[in-house]
Amino acid sequence: MSEASPAFQYATLSQQREAATLGMWAFLATEVLFFGALIAAYSAYRTAWPAEIAAAARHTRVALGAINTAVLLTSSAFMATAVAAEEADRRRPLVLCLLATAVLGLSFIGIKGYEYWLEYREGLVPALNFDFGRYGGIGELFFLFYFFATGLHAVHLTIGIVMVLVLAARIGAGRPPRPPVLRMVGLYWHFVDIVWIFLFPLIYLPGRTG
């Protein structure tokens, strides 16, 4: 397969690139509604039980969550730089940026896992060891949403990390993917980042003021 010819259903390479990019945006629209449904359900309960949800939310580790927010935002900056490096055709910075992105993504997963472990020790995991006496039924509902939302987010992030590592390996080995693959992975990465930007205040911040 020569680098210059598009797949058979396309007339030109630029048409193929536009199609791939549009496909990614359509996929992200699906994802927005997927997470949106979860956030809507959670918000319904937050409105119905404001005091109970706030009390439960105080048991999350806001410091770790904040650090993770910074980690993920930084990773997105590296991802954006990687896209710029591809456009400028600079291979070394491109590979380094991708590696930095993946390492930060892995750090996020590591910190999140540490949080999960702390929560497990406190008896905060629904259906496993949830301590009703201390946190109550609505507390369990909150932590169900907490694990559901952050878990789904972590799954998405893990898929992103794998894609970024594969890209880095291929580019490092001198077999770069066709445009706009890197750009599409970048869009996906930023999307996963944005989901977290919504999850962080919704989950960690209720009940932190007053």
Place this chain on the structure above:
Amino acid sequence: MHGSPPNYLTARTTIRSWLFSTDHKRIALLYFASITFFFLIGGLAAVLIRLELVTPAADLVLPDTYNRLFTMHGVIMVWFFLVPSIPTTLGNFVLPLMLAARDLAFPRLNLASWYFYIAGGALTVLALLLGGVDTGWTFYEPYASAFSNGYVTLAVLGIFLSGFSSILTGLNFIVTTHKLRAPGMTWYRLPLFVWSLYSTSVILVLATPVLAMTLLMLVAERVLGIGIFDPALGGDPLLWQHMFWFYSHPAVYIMVLPAIGIVSELVPAFARKQIFGYKFVAWASVAIAAIGFLVWGHHMFVAGQSLYASLVFSFLSYLVAVPSAIKVFNWVATLHKGWIRFDAPMLYAFGFIGLFTIGGLTGLFLAALAIDVHVTDTYFVVAHFHYIMVGGSVSAFFGGLHYWWPKITGRLYPEGWARAAAILMFFGFNLTFFPQFVLGWLGMPRRYDAYPPEFQIWHVLSSAGASTLAVAYAMPLFYFFWSLVWGARAPANPWGATGLEWLTGSPPPARNFERTPIVVRGPYDYVEGQPRPQAENV
């Protein structure tokens, strides 16, 4: 096939070349075979339901079995027949042809979506074989998580998987319509079927993920025993209804918009006349898709939602009737002074227009707050949505199937038999479902296997209609297969239609067109009943 150049059917013939084909035309046929299978299973359940209801007593099957039958009928027919039916078969086949594209934008994704569909179907069928589900297709909470002893989790995961098929198909159609149109194919030269598939795809991409998340939460509640929807555990059962209908009302348009698109093809093709008000018909599809997202609460008028919410949902539901009526009026205006041919596809289109209108008008009854209280959960509702989804969508599906059958197979079907089947289907349908309007109005609730004796005459009429309908549905199965062997060879354009799909061979070559057409005019250009094709350089 001696002497003729290879087409998409003859190019390669191994089983492998079918199961791993990325050709949109072959994938369409894979879907045809699969949805026919699911239609037969769903139909079998309907037969048993109608048999049980012939007598007032619950005497044919156990009450618990009856619950499983109507659940199986609903689940299979909605998610494994109606939702995929027109888009994945006829849409898959003709969308690239109508745009003069060589394939969809993402052919491998198209194949993957068929496998998702099959995997989902397999899980759901497994759930049915193991003993079934008794919740009804709506999986209302908290029954579905806390009380049902059926294989809810398995069936729900099957529906979840088939959702990927919906999403990927929608995504593929959207990108194809944006990026793979032939030179000269502007948006206002697109056939109306493309407009309706596009609107459908937007719903598939935006509504299906909400169902996916909702089903995941149901599985979480059922498996982990934590109250998301179960009030005994602190959950809110109304939340389930909101989230379920946020998908399932737009899903009605997933089922009927493609049908509307087919009828918009059939009416000008057989009236041999420019469609009346092209832009109105085109934008009406978009309007139906958009407003359709805002009306889900009309399923919850008696569920305890706020009266003010109900008022708004009622008003918005009336609003959907406007673009729907625009379509009906424009079809009728197109017929006015047309050179009408009464071939089988047109008979199905007529059937669609009549039944869709009755279904739509009775939908207005249900959108009215006071009347809805009287007929909620009665056979009136059952009759209403069968008029839309069976009388409407299935009629249009058969209309489109007859219309494009020569293109798909290269053979002509026997016209006389086809007309007979179309007419029988229309009468069988009305005989089945019109009595159900009466039953519902008289107060017969849905989902009951026993009823007071005074309702029996209406149930017997309905069951007699169902038998007629079964014969009418079986007929095409026979004469279509017959035509594959003995049917006359089809010319490229047997109907004298104007769309690009009629400019290539019947059946088309593997890459659709020998030479890419340059589109020079709109889709339904007839001068005094004579077609002027959309492109002339082929």
